[in-house]
Amino acid sequence: MSAVRLTGVGKSFGRSPALSDISVALGSGVTGLLGPNGAGKTTLLRILATVLAPSRGTISVLGHDPADPVARTAVRRCLGYLPQEIGFPSGFTVFGFVDYLAVLKEHSASEARHAEVRRVLELVDLASLSTKKIRALSGGQRRRLALAQALLGAPSLLLLDEPTTGLDPEQRVALRSVLAEVARTCTVVLSTHQTEDVAALCERVVILDAGRVCFDGDVPELVARAAGCVWLGDAPHPDALASWRTGTGRYRNLGDPAPPDVETVAPSLEDAYLLLRRAQPQAQPA
Amino acid sequence: MTTWHLDDDALTRWVEGTDGAIAGASVEQHLLTCADCRPKVAAPPGLDAVWARIRDDLELPRPTRVERALIALGLDASDARVVAVSPSFRGAWLMGLALLLAFAAAAGTWGTNRGQLLFLLIAPLVPVAGVALGYDPETDPALEAECATPWSRFRLVLLRSLALLITGLPVVLGVATLVPGSISVLWLAPAAALTVVVLALSTWVAPLVASAGSAALWVLVVSSLGRGAVDDDLLGVYAGCAVAAAVVLGLRRSHLGELPWDPR
Amino acid sequence: MTDAELLARVADGDLGAMRSLYDQHAPWLAVRLRRRCNDADLVADALQDTFVAAWNSAKGFRGEGDVAAWLWGIAVRRLITRLRSRKDLAVADSVLERTTPAAEDLVLLSVEYGDLGSALRRLSPEMRSVVQAVVLDGLTTRECAQLLRVPENTVKTRLHRAKAHLRTSLAEATP
Numbered sequence: 001m002s003a004v005r006l007t008g009v010g011k012s013f014g015r016s017p018a019l020s021d022i023s024v025a026l027g028s029g030v031t032g033l034l035g036p037n038g039a040g041k042t043t044l045l046r047i048l049a050t051v052l053a054p055s056r057g058t059i060s061v062l063g064h065d066p067a068d069p070v071a072r073t074a075v076r077r078c079l080g081y082l083p084q085e086i087g088f089p090s091g092f093t094v095f096g097f098v099d100y101l102a103v104l105k106e107h108s109a110s111e112a113r114h115a116e117v118r119r120v121l122e123l124v125d126l127a128s129l130s131t132k133k134i135r136a137l138s139g140g141q142r143r144r145l146a147l148a149q150a151l152l153g154a155p156s157l158l159l160l161d162e163p164t165t166g167l168d169p170e171q172r173v174a175l176r177s178v179l180a181e182v183a184r185t186c187t188v189v190l191s192t193h194q195t196e197d198v199a200a201l202c203e204r205v206v207i208l209d210a211g212r213v214c215f216d217g218d219v220p221e222l223v224a225r226a227a228g229c230v231w232l233g234d235a236p237h238p239d240a241l242a243s244w245r246t247g248t249g250r251y252r253n254l255g256d257p258a259p260p261d262v263e264t265v266a267p268s269l270e271d272a273y274l275l276l277r278r279a280q281p282q283a284q285p286a
Numbered sequence: 287m288t289t290w291h292l293d294d295d296a297l298t299r300w301v302e303g304t305d306g307a308i309a310g311a312s313v314e315q316h317l318l319t320c321a322d323c324r325p326k327v328a329a330p331p332g333l334d335a336v337w338a339r340i341r342d343d344l345e346l347p348r349p350t351r352v353e354r355a356l357i358a359l360g361l362d363a364s365d366a367r368v369v370a371v372s373p374s375f376r377g378a379w380l381m382g383l384a385l386l387l388a389f390a391a392a393a394g395t396w397g398t399n400r401g402q403l404l405f406l407l408i409a410p411l412v413p414v415a416g417v418a419l420g421y422d423p424e425t426d427p428a429l430e431a432e433c434a435t436p437w438s439r440f441r442l443v444l445l446r447s448l449a450l451l452i453t454g455l456p457v458v459l460g461v462a463t464l465v466p467g468s469i470s471v472l473w474l475a476p477a478a479a480l481t482v483v484v485l486a487l488s489t490w491v492a493p494l495v496a497s498a499g500s501a502a503l504w505v506l507v508v509s510s511l512g513r514g515a516v517d518d519d520l521l522g523v524y525a526g527c528a529v530a531a532a533v534v535l536g537l538r539r540s541h542l543g544e545l546p547w548d549p550r
Numbered sequence: 551m552t553d554a555e556l557l558a559r560v561a562d563g564d565l566g567a568m569r570s571l572y573d574q575h576a577p578w579l580a581v582r583l584r585r586r587c588n589d590a591d592l593v594a595d596a597l598q599d600t601f602v603a604a605w606n607s608a609k610g611f612r613g614e615g616d617v618a619a620w621l622w623g624i625a626v627r628r629l630i631t632r633l634r635s636r637k638d639l640a641v642a643d644s645v646l647e648r649t650t651p652a653a654e655d656l657v658l659l660s661v662e663y664g665d666l667g668s669a670l671r672r673l674s675p676e677m678r679s680v681v682q683a684v685v686l687d688g689l690t691t692r693e694c695a696q697l698l699r700v701p702e703n704t705v706k707t708r709l710h711r712a713k714a715h716l717r718t719s720l721a722e723a724t725p
Contacts, residue, residue: 049434051544069540073436081434087427089371096347100371101428103364104435110363114346128566130345136563149431301581308670308678310585311686317578318618321553329577330584336594337572340601344565 002027002060003157003187004048009057010211011043018043019211022057030183032202032219033191034273039208041191042084045161048189049081062156077106080155084162084191086146088134094121094145095130101149120148123178139166147175151182158182160190164197176201195270205269207276215276219269226267226275231258241278254278292316292323301328356449365445368437372420372446383412383454387461399513405465406515407508409458410477411501413447414484416454418497420446421543425494439543447485472516479524479531480504486531489538553617561608572601575618579625586697592632599628619688626687630697669719677712680705 002025009022019040033041046052047059050066062078064071088097098117107113121127124144134142143166150158164172179188179201192198198205198219205222207215215222232250236243240253254275258264292313299305300313317324349357349366356366386408392401419425421443426432433439462470480500487496508515535542551570559567576597583593603624611620670678683694684705691709695702 046430051430051433073438076434076436079434081431083430086431089426089428093345093347095345097428099347100367101431101435103367104432104437106436108362108364113364114342128564130565132563146431300585303585306671311670311682314582315686317582318622319616321574321618324574324578324618327577327581330580332590332594333576333580333597336576336597337569339598340572340605341565341569343598343602344568344605 003062004189005060007058009044009047009054009059011040011047011052011055017211019047019054022211022213024206024213024216026187026189026204026206028183028185028187029204030179030188030190030202031204031206032198033189033206033208034193034195034198035191035208036193036277038210040211041193041208042161043211044208045081045159045189045191046083048157049079049083049159050075051081051083075157077153078156080150080152080158082146082150082160082163084165086142088142088145090135092134093130094126094132094134094137097134097145098149098152102152105153107153116152120151123151124148125174140168140171143167144171147178151178154182154186156186158186158188160188162192163190164192164194172197172200195268195273199269207273209277222272222276223267223269224272226254226272228264229256229258229275230254230267230271231262231264233262237262242274291320292326294326297323297326298328301330352449352453355453359452361445368442369445369449372426372450383416384457386412387457402465402467402469403508403512405462406469406473406513407505409462409473410480410504412458413451413454413477413481414497414500416450417443417447417481417484418488418493420450420493422493433544440539443485443488443543447481451481469513469516472521475516475521475524476504476507479528482528482531482535485542486534486538488543489535489541554613557608557611557617560605561611568601568605571604571617575621576601578618579621582622583625583629586626587629587633589636592636593629596625596629596632599632600625603628623688626689627693630689630693634696669716672719673712673715677708677715680708681712681716684709 004024004026006025007023009019010017011019022044033044035041043052047054048061050061050072053067059066061075064075066072066075089100092100095117098121099113102113102117107116118127118130121130124147126141126144126148129137129141134145137145143163147160147163150160164175167175179190182188190197190201202219204217205215205219206213207222231237231253232246233243233253234250236251237253237255237259239259240255243251243253246252252271253262254271256275256279296305296309296313300310303310305313317327349363350370352370353363353366356369357363361369389408421429421439462473464470484493484496484500487499490496491499511517511520514520551567553571553574556567556571556574560571579600580593580597583596584590587593587596600621604621607624611617670681673681679698680694683689683697684691689697691705692702695705698705
């Protein structure tokens with residue numbers, strides 16, 4: 001039984017379609033939503049978060065159809081959502097903001113609620129700063145604060161829109177361990193335009209481009225597509241679809257397939273992603 | 287600065303209080319300067335409980351005046367929190383409201399026809415603006431995160447509007463008494479109608495858009511009808527509008543407070 | 551991390567540093583307060599007040615002296631404030647008097663205070679409690695008067711007499 005199932009979902013703003021014919025099924029574990037800016041990742045997450053209604057198609061989130069208001073509330077009880085851009089009401093402290101969101105998530109008993117607030121602040125390593133005013137926080141700290149509110153109540157579905165933005169490498173590693181812990185019992189969908197995040201965090205990946213799904217499967221499956229298509233050379237190869245200079249000074253080349261007389265190397269997720277994007281004639285690299 | 291440290295016996299006797307006052311004083315003076323001996327002191331029971339109280343003191347947000355007022359009126363503490371957080375209760379808004387009303391009152395008390403009309407124009411728009419500010423994305427920065435929570439959006443908007451009326455209405459009524467004539471009371475009818483209409487329209491469009499539209503409509507009415515805007519027959523129209531809008535609001539309540547529009 | 555560094559972090563709003571400071575200082579502060587006031591709840595309240603006050607005034611700590619001494623200064627004053635609101639409690643002279651000190655204590659004493667220790671022992675309890683409050687706990691004569699529930703002039707007189715006694719004792723002791 002999939003936690004999330006979309007069938008033929010589409011969303012248009014005015015005449016421009018942001019999403020077209022999305023049909024995916026997601027279960028427990030971490031799924032990455034990969035794609036360039038404007039691909040529709042945020043729109044899709046908003047629809048899953050019941051913040052936006054789709055124009056077409058059917059959705060099932062945790063067994064409910066969010067079109068029905070009662071079911072929508074039931075979904076929201078099991079939901080944690082980190083928007084791409086979150087603003088903070090002025091004058092709030094770190095603790096105060098998470099506490100406020102906790103009330104909105106129906107944690108009405110104050111003692112239990114305060115304990116829960118402290119728990120999620122501990123998870124994102126903001127417990128020491130709980131009395132600080134939000135305006136005194138750095139960008140990365142604000143992002144962690146926004147993540148903390150999404151983790152309230154141990155949701156069954158966690159939707160994270162670009163959670164790694166503004167985090168330094170150390171914090172990304174910390175985020176990975178938090179998500180790894182959380183993902184054992186719930187469904188996590190995170191959107192990003194960085195393949196390293198997907199490689200490090202996700203078991204499954206859905207690639208969006210211009211509002212359509214161009215890949216939906218396991219990460220190893222995606223990587224395998226680029227097998228035999230990546231090779232190193234001392235210069236950009238004329239037959240390559242893409243090539244770039246690596247840190248060692250050599251050039252990494254991508255081609256489908258690789259020319260016969262080169263020595264191929266094991267592909268990375270980034271290689272597979274680029275290959276997919278370059279291979280699409282209508283896809284415009286960001 | 288001595289180089290000796292307290293032995294366990296001395297410390298134990300000090301903790302238990304079985305040593306002499308002077309020996310105790312000696313221990314105490316030593317502890318003031320020696321960080322190595324301080325961890326040796328056995329913590330008396332209850333220190334964790336005291337820490338919990340300290341932490342609560344430092345961390346927990348203090349209820350604002352509006353929150354306390356709402357709780358006094360019988361609202362649940364957590365409900366009062368979500369209601370009072372609204373931008374409508376921010377200092378800036380309240381101050382703007384006070385200034386606006388002062389202006390309107392001054393205009394009204396000057397007694398001239400113009401002054402009274404000015405009051406009639408402004409006073410009904412005050413609750414309209416306040417209601418809109420309660421939950422518009424322009425004024426509520428965390429709206430997207432809030433929309434994904436199970437707390438009833440409809441209940442939130444209604445409670446915030448109600449709370450705004452409760453806090454703002456005494457002020458407005460006080461100001462109204464300064465205005466001579468029946469205008470000081472009659473403005474309530476269009477005010478009520480406009481407020482309900484804005485709420486009903488907000489189930490379709492953004493609250494600020496709904497408020498702006500309604501405000502524009504009211505300005506049109508007052509500028510064309512003048513004092514006739516509160517004639518007896520029109521009062522009936524306002525009542526009818528209010529009822530109709532309330533019905534629409536009831537039918538479309540699941541759309542209130544949601545994000546039907548494209549935020550970008 | 552030193553206390554001064556911890557306090558600097560506390561001044562910056564670091565609750566984790568506050569917890570560390572509490573873990574290190576609350577035990578001895580609690581015992582020291584308890585030795586002056588029998589009411590455990592009052593001591594707990596005073597301890598709470600102390601650390602909340604420390605949080606609020608951490609920025610004002612200019613590094614003069616030890617953090618421990620600074621904390622004690624806050625703590626003892628908070629205790630007095632709490633005591634003042636409870637008319638039924640008093641810090642009796644007898645509370646400050648315990649069993650006769652053991653031989654080891656005398657050794658400690660002489661190392662810590664030298665001859666002052668034995669000189670203090672020879673004072674009467676009333677004078678000793680005043681010396682303890684003003685000299686050892688760092689209270690003003692006014693605060694000491696509030697603590698011991700005696701007029702301020704009495705405190706000053708006792709202190710004057712105590713110092714005279716001590717001077718005499720020390721003069722005798724010095725070879």
